[in-house]
Amino acid sequence: METKVLIIESILVLFLTLICATIMSIVERRVLGLLQNRYGPNRVGWQGTLQIVADMIKILFKEDWIPMFSRKAIFVFAPILSFLSLFLVIAIVPISSNFVIIDLDIGILFFLMMASLSVYPVLFAGWSSNNKYALLGAIRATAQTLTYEVFLGLSLMGVVARAQSFNMIDIVNSQILLWNCIPQFFGFVTFFIAGLALCHRHPFDQPESEQELSDGYHIEYSGMKFGLFFIGEYISIIIVSSLITTMFFGGWFGFGLSAIFWFIFKTMFFAFLFILIRASLPRPRYDKIMLFGWKFCFPLTLINLVFTAFFMLCKA
Amino acid sequence: MSIIKILVSQIRSIWLTFINIFSKRETIMYPEKSVYLAPRYRGRVILSRNLNGEERCVACNLCAVACPVGCISLKKSISKTNRWYPKFFRINFSRCIFCGLCEEACPTAAIQLIPDFELSEYKRQDLVYEKEDLLISGPGKYSDYDFYHFSGVEIEGKKKGNLDYESNPIDVKTLLP
Numbered sequence A: 001m002e003t004k005v006l007i008i009e010s011i012l013v014l015f016l017t018l019i020c021a022t023i024m025s026i027v028e029r030r031v032l033g034l035l036q037n038r039y040g041p042n043r044v045g046w047q048g049t050l051q052i053v054a055d056m057i058k059i060l061f062k063e064d065w066i067p068m069f070s071r072k073a074i075f076v077f078a079p080i081l082s083f084l085s086l087f088l089v090i091a092i093v094p095i096s097s098n099f100v101i102i103d104l105d106i107g108i109l110f111f112l113m114m115a116s117l118s119v120y121p122v123l124f125a126g127w128s129s130n131n132k133y134a135l136l137g138a139i140r141a142t143a144q145t146l147t148y149e150v151f152l153g154l155s156l157m158g159v160v161a162r163a164q165s166f167n168m169i170d171i172v173n174s175q176i177l178l179w180n181c182i183p184q185f186f187g188f189v190t191f192f193i194a195g196l197a198l199c200h201r202h203p204f205d206q207p208e209s210e211q212e213l214s215d216g217y218h219i220e221y222s223g224m225k226f227g228l229f230f231i232g233e234y235i236s237i238i239i240v241s242s243l244i245t246t247m248f249f250g251g252w253f254g255f256g257l258s259a260i261f262w263f264i265f266k267t268m269f270f271a272f273l274f275i276l277i278r279a280s281l282p283r284p285r286y287d288k289i290m291l292f293g294w295k296f297c298f299p300l301t302l303i304n305l306v307f308t309a310f311f312m313l314c315k316a
Numbered sequence B: 001m002s003i004i005k006i007l008v009s010q011i012r013s014i015w016l017t018f019i020n021i022f023s024k025r026e027t028i029m030y031p032e033k034s035v036y037l038a039p040r041y042r043g044r045v046i047l048s049r050n051l052n053g054e055e056r057c058v059a060c061n062l063c064a065v066a067c068p069v070g071c072i073s074l075k076k077s078i079s080k081t082n083r084w085y086p087k088f089f090r091i092n093f094s095r096c097i098f099c100g101l102c103e104e105a106c107p108t109a110a111i112q113l114i115p116d117f118e119l120s121e122y123k124r125q126d127l128v129y130e131k132e133d134l135l136i137s138g139p140g141k142y143s144d145y146d147f148y149h150f151s152g153v154e155i156e157g158k159k160k161g162n163l164d165y166e167s168n169p170i171d172v173k174t175l176l177p
Helices: A002-035 A051-061 A072-092 A107-117 A119-128 A132-163 A168-173 A185-198 A223-248 A259-280 A286-315 B002-022 B062-066 B101-105
Strands: B045-047 B072-078 B084-092 B111-113
Touching: A002 A051, A002 A072, A002 A223, A002 A259, A002 B002, A051 A223, A072 A107, A072 A119, A072 A223, A107 A119, A107 A132, A107 A168, A119 A132, A132 A168, A132 A185, A132 A223, A132 A286, A168 A223, A185 A223, A185 A286, A223 A259, A259 B002, B062 B072, B062 B101, B101 B111
Parallel strands: none
Antiparallel strands: B045 B111, B072 B084
């Protein structure tokens, strides 16, 4: 009985995330329209509500072409890995105090592992496409990874130190009195920047950079394989926003309304912030990103960690 | 220090983008809301008629000559009343650049460009407009203009010199004053 409920729960959460990611592709276009004083897609159905159906039909019936000059096995494998690597992280995110798929004691480490893995599909796709633009995109992805991976983990260590646990539920419970975004403000800022880079979102969309590389590493992909990359990006946005919520904004804590509502509301807020940043910031050069990551964010996280440790010792 | 400046400016630009949520949308919802076009907008080409309902075009070919892309083709014919008219008049709108030079060249104000740009077709062949597609029943932009009331050209019912500001033609074969 217990396992049956758990299985249904897991499938429900995974499907809901998938559906949310699909809906986000439309929501993003509408919100971008709102921010740029125009309408997004509003022709299909009432106010563009059926746009999602139209997009699905289009992407399903597109020719799924595998270039003959590509390394086929890796070419097919890359989008699947890209889709799954961050998707699986939803399993460790506690949606409410007793609603989590796996209650891992090493929750954050699992996330960090999956985040490191998510570099591989980009590299695989860029290399196996056998296309110069795709390869350039993959190389840029590598440069960007060198930038954000350094402080992605370190920015979370302050949170871990405060909660004295890697377990996500413990981390949320440690924020009962004060959300981590205040004592761990610099940790929050750096994790947010690293999260942007992790999702390849603007302004850190070096691997894609539509204007220069005309889509970067997934230039040769079409049909559903491209769809996997596309949905994978939105999934990673949802995952990263839910992680920001759990780790810095008190997870399911809120007043009055139910825990799940507060969790979803906060996650949606951060997803909106991702879109807002996309609408406002230009893409920096890759060496500038590296400079920013290594000379600013990395020391900032270290200082943050040292000060957290110092205060923890003083308290003890 | 400069990195702080950059961060502040970036946060400012994020804020400036955010407050755009509350401003008006600039998009014109085109098919539902029609577009205002100035009266002199150069859109679809028409052939007009004068106030008597006769077609103005005298098939002088000046428009076809003036046309830089050569999309106008016509053939002259003469009616029973000794008046020129185009036997066929054809404009290929897939080549037309809507420059309005034909309108400038036309001495009779027959060919006119009107504010209408909704010319899309699914087949290229449908963009070739024949005379029956081009000819409208009204006078277009210049309602009271009639070429034969101003020019000395002779047609049936109007001899040379009949207009009030015209002098009669001199008979060069007589010695009388």
